[in-house]
Amino acid sequence: MSLVLDPTAQDLLFREARTANTFTDEPVTDEQVQAIYDLVKYGPTSMNQSPLRITLVRSAEARERLVAVMAEGNRPKTAAAPLVAILSADNEFHEELPQLFPHFPGAKDVFGGSREFREKSAALNASLQAAYFIIGVRAAGLAAGPMSGFDAAGVQKEFLDDDHTPLMVVNIGRPGEDAAFPRSPRLESEQVITTV
Amino acid sequence: MSLVLDPTAQDLLFREARTANTFTDEPVTDEQVQAIYDLVKYGPTSMNQSPLRITLVRSAEARERLVAVMAEGNRPKTAAAPLVAILSADNEFHEELPQLFPHFPGAKDVFGGSREFREKSAALNASLQAAYFIIGVRAAGLAAGPMSGFDAAGVQKEFLDDDHTPLMVVNIGRPGEDAAFPRSPRLESEQVITTV
Numbered sequence: 608m609s610l611v612l613d614p615t616a617q618d619l620l621f622r623e624a625r626t627a628n629t630f631t632d633e634p635v636t637d638e639q640v641q642a643i644y645d646l647v648k649y650g651p652t653s654m655n656q657s658p659l660r661i662t663l664v665r666s667a668e669a670r671e672r673l674v675a676v677m678a679e680g681n682r683p684k685t686a687a688a689p690l691v692a693i694l695s696a697d698n699e700f701h702e703e704l705p706q707l708f709p710h711f712p713g714a715k716d717v718f719g720g721s722r723e724f725r726e727k728s729a730a731l732n733a734s735l736q737a738a739y740f741i742i743g744v745r746a747a748g749l750a751a752g753p754m755s756g757f758d759a760a761g762v763q764k765e766f767l768d769d770d771h772t773p774l775m776v777v778n779i780g781r782p783g784e785d786a787a788f789p790r791s792p793r794l795e796s797e798q799v800i801t802t803v
Numbered sequence: 804m805s806l807v808l809d810p811t812a813q814d815l816l817f818r819e820a821r822t823a824n825t826f827t828d829e830p831v832t833d834e835q836v837q838a839i840y841d842l843v844k845y846g847p848t849s850m851n852q853s854p855l856r857i858t859l860v861r862s863a864e865a866r867e868r869l870v871a872v873m874a875e876g877n878r879p880k881t882a883a884a885p886l887v888a889i890l891s892a893d894n895e896f897h898e899e900l901p902q903l904f905p906h907f908p909g910a911k912d913v914f915g916g917s918r919e920f921r922e923k924s925a926a927l928n929a930s931l932q933a934a935y936f937i938i939g940v941r942a943a944g945l946a947a948g949p950m951s952g953f954d955a956a957g958v959q960k961e962f963l964d965d966d967h968t969p970l971m972v973v974n975i976g977r978p979g980e981d982a983a984f985p986r987s988p989r990l991e992s993e994q995v996i997t998t999v
Binding site: 609610611612613615616617619620621622624626636637638639640641642643644645646647648649650651653655657659660661662663664665666669703706707708709710728730731734735736737738739741742745746747748751753755766774775788789790791792793794796798799800801802803 | 805806807808809811812813815816817818820822832833834835836837838839840841842843844845846847849851853855856857858859860861862865899902903904905906924926927930931932933934935937938941942943944947949951962970971984985986987988989990992994995996997998999
């Protein structure tokens with residue numbers, strides 16, 4: 608009642624959407640990924656940093672290399688999903704700030720000094736964008752299967768460079784049979800929200 | 804065309820939604836916050852960790868203490884917003900895992916050892932939830948003004964404890980006059996997405 612978002616959209620994005628562990632064979636097209644990006648790129652980040660980078664693992668050879676660095680329990684679904692995306696944070700995001708934050712020419716220099724400062728900011732803001740991306744996958748009528756269980760150094764070595772930190776690996780597709788586990792309980796609002 | 808989410812909902816959540824810097828006087832009620840939480844609590848986190856905690860700053864005394872630890876440029880809007888929320892990560896989230904992940908009784912022990920490991924996981928997953936929260940604010944027809952510019956140690960000392968790390972401070976309300984800056988450019992998909 609307090610929400611203005613249409614209940615169908617609430618269901619699509621949050622209430623009925625579930626993390627998928629099995630998928631149908633239906634491919635996920637580049638057009639779908641483009642449509643997802645073109646929507647979620649508008650999600651806010653600090654100073655419009657936009658540090659999220661997306662690696663689509665499409666070739667059989669690359670998929671095999673990725674499966675090898677996933678945690679054992681994540682291997683079969685990572686091997687079988689129609690599309691797998693590696694989400695990473697670009698720790699050199701400040702190089703793009705002249706394009707992304709043009710009204711403040713000093714923006715790049717704010718982050719030009721400490722790599723540690725950049726990494727922290729990139730991790731926070733790329734994580735926000737990872738969540739927008741998951742929402743976007745659902746907005747496309749697809750299911751996401753985000754995974755944290757992988758050898759981060761292995762993913763970085765195989766697919767990224769020293770300037771990119773892997774955040775998560777996401778299986779994407781239409782949910783298959785028994786795609787989701789029963790939903791686990793959430794915290795009550797009293798456990799999460801305090802008022803001062 | 805590739806998205807199934809209604810275009811009105813796309814606009815509400817991403818395309819027309821903007822980070823607000825001014826707000827009307829209309830209050831944001833506890834019922835609205837509850838409705839936002841009851842929707843976005845379903846957003847996925849790793850092992851259902853759900854480490855986000857929300858501190859609503861409602862009293863004049865608390866608002867004053869918060870404004871004092873915000874970056875100077877963020878002070879006037881933090882003082883004026885109808886509601887301000889401090890979003891933090893609970894680094895002891897594993898204590899709740901018996902409730903949150905009941906089908907795997909060993910979940911709590913996975914995170915029981917290293918505080919550093921917990922902090923990293925809490926930062927990632929609470930950041931995902933912070934993004935869901937921003938989307939939820941927009942789903943309520945409100946505008947969010949998320950801010951990273953504050954004295955983190957000060958926010959922690961004034962409002963949290965040693966087990967909670969502040970992630971961001973969010974102004975919430977109906978957008979006022981000249982609420983948003985002109986939208987900054989986003990990266991082209993070619994700058995973000997690579998295929999292997």
